[in-house]
Each structure stands twice: as structure tokens, then as C-alpha cells.
Amino acid sequence: MSLLRFDGVKKQxxxxxxxADISFAVEPGELVGLIGPNGAGKTTMLNIMTGYLPLDGxxxxxxxxxxxxxxxxxxxRLGIRRTFQLSKNFPRLSVLDNCLVASEAAGVPRDVALQxxxxxxxxxxxxxxxxxxxxxxxxxxxxxxEFASCFMTDPQLVCLDEPFSAVHxxxxxxxxxxxQKRNAGGTTFLVIDHxxxxxxxxxxxxxxxxxxxxxxxGPTQEVLQNPKVVDAYLVSEV
Amino acid sequence: MFNLELFINxxxxxxxxxxxxxxxxxxxxxxxxxxxxxxxYYMVGAYAYTLFAAATGLSPWLGLPVAVAAGxxxxxxxxxxxxxxxxxxxxxxxxxxxxxxxIVTFGVSLFLMNLATQVIGPEAYQGPELLQRSRIFxxxxxxxxxxxxxxxxxxxxxxxxxxxxxYTPQGQQIQAVAQNRFGASLAGINTARVSQWVFAMSGxxxxxxxxxxxxxxLAHPMVGxxxxxxxxxxxxxxxxxxxxxxxxxxxxxxxxxAFGAVYxxxxxxxxxxxxxxxxxxxxxxxxxxxxxxxxx
Amino acid sequence: MNxxxxxxxxxxxxxxxxxxxxxxxxxxxxxxxxxQGVLVVALYYGxxxxxxxxxxxxxxxxxxxxxAFSLLGAYTSGVLNFHYGLSPxxxxxxxxxxxxxxxxxxxxxxxxxxxxYVSLTSVAFLHIVSIVISNSYSITRGDLGLQVPDLFxxxxxxxxxxxxxxxxxxxxxxxxxxxxxxxxFIQALRDDELAAASRGVDVxxxxxxxxxxxxxxxxxxxxxxxxxxxxxxxxxxxxxxxGLVVTMAVVGGMATLAGPLIGAFFIQVASxxxxxxxxxxxxxxxxxxxxxxxxxxxxxxxxVEDMLRKPRVPAEPTVAAARERxxx
Numbered sequence: 001m002s003l004l005r006f007d008g009v010k011k012q013x014x015x016x017x018x019x020a021d022i023s024f025a026v027e028p029g030e031l032v033g034l035i036g037p038n039g040a041g042k043t044t045m046l047n048i049m050t051g052y053l054p055l056d057g058x059x060x061x062x063x064x065x066x067x068x069x070x071x072x073x074x075x076x077r078l079g080i081r082r083t084f085q086l087s088k089n090f091p092r093l094s095v096l097d098n099c100l101v102a103s104e105a106a107g108v109p110r111d112v113a114l115q116x117x118x119x120x121x122x123x124x125x126x127x128x129x130x131x132x133x134x135x136x137x138x139x140x141x142x143x144x145x146e147f148a149s150c151f152m153t154d155p156q157l158v159c160l161d162e163p164f165s166a167v168h169x170x171x172x173x174x175x176x177x178x179x180q181k182r183n184a185g186g187t188t189f190l191v192i193d194h195x196x197x198x199x200x201x202x203x204x205x206x207x208x209x210x211x212x213x214x215x216x217x218g219p220t221q222e223v224l225q226n227p228k229v230v231d232a233y234l235v236s237e238v
Numbered sequence: 239m240f241n242l243e244l245f246i247n248x249x250x251x252x253x254x255x256x257x258x259x260x261x262x263x264x265x266x267x268x269x270x271x272x273x274x275x276x277x278x279y280y281m282v283g284a285y286a287y288t289l290f291a292a293a294t295g296l297s298p299w300l301g302l303p304v305a306v307a308a309g310x311x312x313x314x315x316x317x318x319x320x321x322x323x324x325x326x327x328x329x330x331x332x333x334x335x336x337x338x339x340x341i342v343t344f345g346v347s348l349f350l351m352n353l354a355t356q357v358i359g360p361e362a363y364q365g366p367e368l369l370q371r372s373r374i375f376x377x378x379x380x381x382x383x384x385x386x387x388x389x390x391x392x393x394x395x396x397x398x399x400x401x402x403x404x405y406t407p408q409g410q411q412i413q414a415v416a417q418n419r420f421g422a423s424l425a426g427i428n429t430a431r432v433s434q435w436v437f438a439m440s441g442x443x444x445x446x447x448x449x450x451x452x453x454x455x456l457a458h459p460m461v462g463x464x465x466x467x468x469x470x471x472x473x474x475x476x477x478x479x480x481x482x483x484x485x486x487x488x489x490x491x492x493x494x495x496a497f498g499a500v501y502x503x504x505x506x507x508x509x510x511x512x513x514x515x516x517x518x519x520x521x522x523x524x525x526x527x528x529x530x531x532x533x534x
Numbered sequence: 535m536n537x538x539x540x541x542x543x544x545x546x547x548x549x550x551x552x553x554x555x556x557x558x559x560x561x562x563x564x565x566x567x568x569x570q571g572v573l574v575v576a577l578y579y580g581x582x583x584x585x586x587x588x589x590x591x592x593x594x595x596x597x598x599x600x601x602a603f604s605l606l607g608a609y610t611s612g613v614l615n616f617h618y619g620l621s622p623x624x625x626x627x628x629x630x631x632x633x634x635x636x637x638x639x640x641x642x643x644x645x646x647x648x649x650x651y652v653s654l655t656s657v658a659f660l661h662i663v664s665i666v667i668s669n670s671y672s673i674t675r676g677d678l679g680l681q682v683p684d685l686f687x688x689x690x691x692x693x694x695x696x697x698x699x700x701x702x703x704x705x706x707x708x709x710x711x712x713x714x715x716x717x718x719f720i721q722a723l724r725d726d727e728l729a730a731a732s733r734g735v736d737v738x739x740x741x742x743x744x745x746x747x748x749x750x751x752x753x754x755x756x757x758x759x760x761x762x763x764x765x766x767x768x769x770x771x772x773x774x775x776x777g778l779v780v781t782m783a784v785v786g787g788m789a790t791l792a793g794p795l796i797g798a799f800f801i802q803v804a805s806x807x808x809x810x811x812x813x814x815x816x817x818x819x820x821x822x823x824x825x826x827x828x829x830x831x832x833x834x835x836x837x838v839e840d841m842l843r844k845p846r847v848p849a850e851p852t853v854a855a856a857r858e859r860x861x862x
Contacts, residue, residue, distance in 0.1 A: 320828060
């Protein structure tokens, strides 16, 4: 049983086909990268999977349970967490409260949550900012905060939308190492990003999409050398 | 025959509604915010037209440009002092942009209404008619003289606005900013200037309607409230930001009210608009991705 | 701004407690019945300001309809009393129920809307309620209003303490709500609904719940008020009345606990002072709202809070230490 499975997913926006036929699966414990040129529909896939958009055909399964008709909060409670391209936090809540929202919603006991928050924030260099309002954080710190909050519920699957974009290399490194640490502990990751250098280092498997279809799916090196992928994507990116 | 008369009357009322609503939709188009003070531009116009005629005794036709100027002026001042900060680096973590816009424009609305009460007084004034003939036959239909003439003015103005938006460089700049503010500024458009025009137009148009309708609906401090609320309905119905939509929406609103008042209930005719507004807001697509978003 | 420090009291925050303590002895200092009446009215608005602040300041739902719910509370008790002789002891709680359920309905309607659309819907809603009540002449006697009895023969001072008790109750409820996990969810959905949903918050449910609670509180205010002024009139539910409530909360300090209390008191007193000099008080208040929002978005109390913020030098960086500093 795959952890996550896209099965023939189709999506149209105002007459334009964004996703023609998306099918792939993610197994427990994997660290999969999703790459593709802009407009290939990667974020759309994520939004469909996490309940923000309805699909026009096909289905999405999480542990063989169909999730594409569920609301975002229900999907979150199944054990899936995600970030957004433009990081979303709660500006008027403190860094700590930002983390606690997810854990409280999941029913994690407060003391356990505080312990987790301390560890996660420390790992991500945000601990000293624990009681600052999130609005006071820099862009990179906001990214880290949104990222941090994903782990408060000890999720099975974490989906990251462009976690490495528009941040300082130091922050990229922090996020990179934390993903590896968590993945080693059993958390499955699906990462969307354009930074091929990082994705090559981070992901053991890549899924490449272009024009609404999956054009390659396999070990990182193979996919990056696949002529279809090079054509569609790497020419502009590398 | 009676129905035809109702229909014609509805269209005429609708034209006035359209004139008022267009300004509101333009502001929404370029700034993505709702101006709760819009009704007060109407009020200012009603007062300007009415008091100008009373004070100077000149032809009421001269009162119309005065009304337009007054409305435009108030709108420009509001834009310069209160709205400008919104798109020139507004950063205050205690209150977000949307909230600021709602409260500030609502505050201006209250302020202007009470300013009128304080400075002019709570009594209602009746504006002068443009044409003194009270009954004119247009084909088989009987219409009031002023109503007919002011309808002609409104229709002419609507046409001018449409032509302006679509065929002049300024109008096209407005369209560009409405579609993509940032992109428009990159393309060299002075977005602050565009905002000024739009506010001026918005105030001027609403004020014109206020003046034209003052012989019937009078001029008093709260006169703008109902037109404003109806404008909201029209703008939401027709598509926030769409000029053509406001035009069509205004006409529909006018006709619906005309028939509703006669066939359903005179007392509750205003309620239709409000219920319509709520229904449309409930069902209308909006959302992060430009289509009907899922309920969270 | 420290988001947790204000939740350090067990029942209520320190600032509100202090304010209520002062309020409790006010009738001893203010002896003239006229001014006691002014205070009662201030408490009436205070309840609505607290309720609106919960909905708009803490949950981000900018309605302009608090007066409509006060109207519903007032007329529920008023109509039941006028036509069926029902005692206010039953009528007022029923008014709370009616207002609360209607609020749930408005909340449900508004669930998919953001920002200005919520405001528009609430304005339309207020007008609908107002028009229906004004035109149902056989039940409500329209603009003539309904005469209703007072609350068991209370004196002005008696009314003062009844209203104060209601205000304290309402404030404690708000405080406890915000302090709980529900409070986190509510503020989260204010700041970013999409993010809140992605973190497991049932946005629809909590939005609706806050609408219901806020409206019920306004219904309570209206129910008490109608038996104070002894007349159920459509004047209770106008947009200008809503504007007054909004003014108080904004000028006092939105999204703060003490803000609406201070705002209600300040505005009501200022209103009397302005009346004395023949000035339209709403004119000044509208100006205050504009200036406040433009230059002091935190309002009076927000300004105080900002001044009290001590610059921070973190000691040992543990969450436990942070928790200790900021309270439970």
C-alpha cells in the first residue's frame, strides 16, 4: 500500500488543461522531489491533494483512502502537512503559538507539544524568538517557522512547496539538513522546487512533470539525464 | 401596456443606479477594496446641486457640473489622505489592509453624514427640476419631464464612461492597473495617478446621480445610504471591477425593483436587493485560484 | 507584543479586573441619577463592544451588524412581554437565544466570504432585520415601538450593577475562550484562513461559533437595555448604532481585552460632553476612528500596551523559560 497515490488526476482552469493525467505514488519513508517548469501544475497537484481545489477527473489516495473530496483540515488530521509557496504564518501570534495551532488542532497534549516545540525551534534556530509575534520575523525566518510548524503533529507525510526558493543559503542548509534528519526518522517527504542542485543532493527519486503530465519518474540521476526532462526543463533551469 | 411602462421606468431608474455603481466597481477594480463612503459622494452631489440652485438662482443645469466637481473633490481628498498609504508601503502588523480599508471608509461615511447634519442641518432639501414639464408622452408612455431629461443625461454619461474606459489611453491604463497593479507599474504606468482619476470619477459620477435624483429623493444627510447599499448589490452582481457588469446589473436592479414593488410588495422592495446581495455573495465564485473555492 | 502575557490571570486579565474593580465603586462616586443613567448606557455599549471586538478584532470578521442582534434581543423580550405578558426573566434569555441562533445563521452564510464581503453581507442583513421589524406593524407596532416594563423595579444603581454583572460575564467568557485552544484557532483563522485550515483548524465551525457567541452577547445587551429604557424601538438597530459600537472598540483598541471597555467608557463620556456643547458627537467619533485607524491602529489600549513593552533580552533559550515569562 502506497502512502500517497495520484491516479489519473485531471484539472482544468477556465478551459485550459493544467493537469492532463497525473499518476504516481509515494511509498512510506521516501524523499521524493517533484520538478517541472513553471506552469507545469506542481502546486496545483499539491492544492488538489490537500483539499484546496477540486479535481476534474481521477482520484488521490492516502493509505488507500480517497482524500480528494475532503476539506483541508480533515486532510491535515490524517497526517499530511504542507507548506505554501509564499510562506503562510499567523503574523499576530507568537512564534510559539504559531507552532501550537497545529498541535492543538491535532489533540496533542500541551506539555508534549511544548516539548516538541522546544526541540524543533531549537533545531531550526528559532527558539530565541519563541514569544515574538511572527510579523517581526524576517522572510527567511518566516519560511523556517512555517516549516517548523509542519512537524508539531509528527506527520506521516510532509509536502513542501518551494522550500528553497528566495532564501539565504544558510537557511537552505538548515531546511535541507532537517528534512534529511526527519526522513531518516521515518517521515515521508514530497518536495517541489526548482533548485536542481539541491534537489539532486536531497532526493533519491524525482518525479518530473511538464504540460500537465508526468514525463519521468525514477532515481534522481536517471531522471535528470532523461532527454525529455532536459528538453522541457533543465535547459531553462541549469 | 402597464408592464411596458413599468419596464421603461425600471430601465430609467436602472440607468441612475448604473451611474452610481460604476464608480464603486472601478475603485474595487484598481484597489481591490470596497469603499463604504461611496454613498456620501451621492449625498455631496445632491446637496451641491440643490444648494447651488437655491443660493445662486441660476439655471439648474449649471448645478450639475458643480455637483460633479464637489463629488470628485471629496473623493480626491479621501484618496490622497487616507487611501494612498494602502498602496504605498502599508505596514502595520496590528491591522491588515482589508481591515483598514473597511474601517477607514466606514469612518469617512459616518463623518460625512454627520458633518452634513452639523453644518447644514438634518432637514431635507428638494432639488430643482431640469425641465418643468411634468408630463411628456413618449410614444404611449407617460413620463415626468425632469425624469426624462435626467435619464438622457445619465445615459449619455454612461456612454461617455464606456468610451473613455475602452478607447482612451487613460482608460486603458485604468484597465491595466485593474488587471495587474504591479505589472502596470513596471510598464511605466503611474499607478497613484490612475488611482486619483478613478476616485475622482467615482465621486463625480455618484454626485451627478445625487444631483439628478434630488428633485425626487431629496438631499439630506442619510440620502446616500440606500443608493450605496444598492450599488454594492449591483457591483457584486455584475462582477466586482467590471464596468459593463455594473451597467447591466444596474438596469436589472432597476427593472426588478419596479416590478417587485408593484407585484410583490411596496414596503419590502428594498429587502429584495439585500437578499439578492446575500445570495450572490454566498454563491459567487471567489478564491485563491480564481475559481469557486472550496469551503474551508 | 506578547501574545500570552495577557492571559496570565485565572478568570480575567489584570487590566480588565482593575477596570471592573473601579467600575464597581463608581455608583458611590456618581450620585446624580442622570449620570448614573449615562453609565448604564456606557455598560450597554460596552457589552456590544466586547462582543464585536471578539468577532472583528480577534476573529477578523468585520461585521457592521452588532446593533441588529441587540435589536433582536430587545424585540424578542419586548414582543413576548407586550403580547403575552412574559416576564423579562424568561424574555431576556430567549432574546439571547434568538440573537445567537440568528448569528449562527449569519456566520454560516458568511463562511466562504472574506473581508469586505462579510461586511457587506452584515450590512444587508442589518437592513433586512430592521425593515422586517419596522414593517411588521401588527407585531411590533413599527416605528411607534413597544412599551415594556422595567426590570423588577430596579433603581438606577440597581440597573448599573445588573449591566455591570452582564459585562463582567461577557468579558470573562471572551477571556476564557481566547485563552483556550479555541482562542488559538480563532485568531489563527483571522490571520490566515488557508494556513489555519492546512494546520487542522475547522475554519467553518469556529467562524460560525464566534458569530453565534458574539451575536448572543449583543442579544443579551439588547434584552437588558429594552427593559431599562422601557421601549422597544427600531432605533436600537440602526447602522449608526453599529457605528457607535465599532467606534468604541476601534478607538479603545481592537484585538485587546481592555480596549472595548475603555473605548465604551471614553466614548460615552465624550458623547455627553459633546452634547453639552451642541456638537454632533458622531462627527467627532467618526473623525477619531479615522485618525485612530490611520495613525494608532492599536487604539488607546494598544498604545498603552506598546508603551509597556519592555525591550527583551532572552536569558536561557528554552521554551519553558519563555512560557514562564509569558504566563500559562
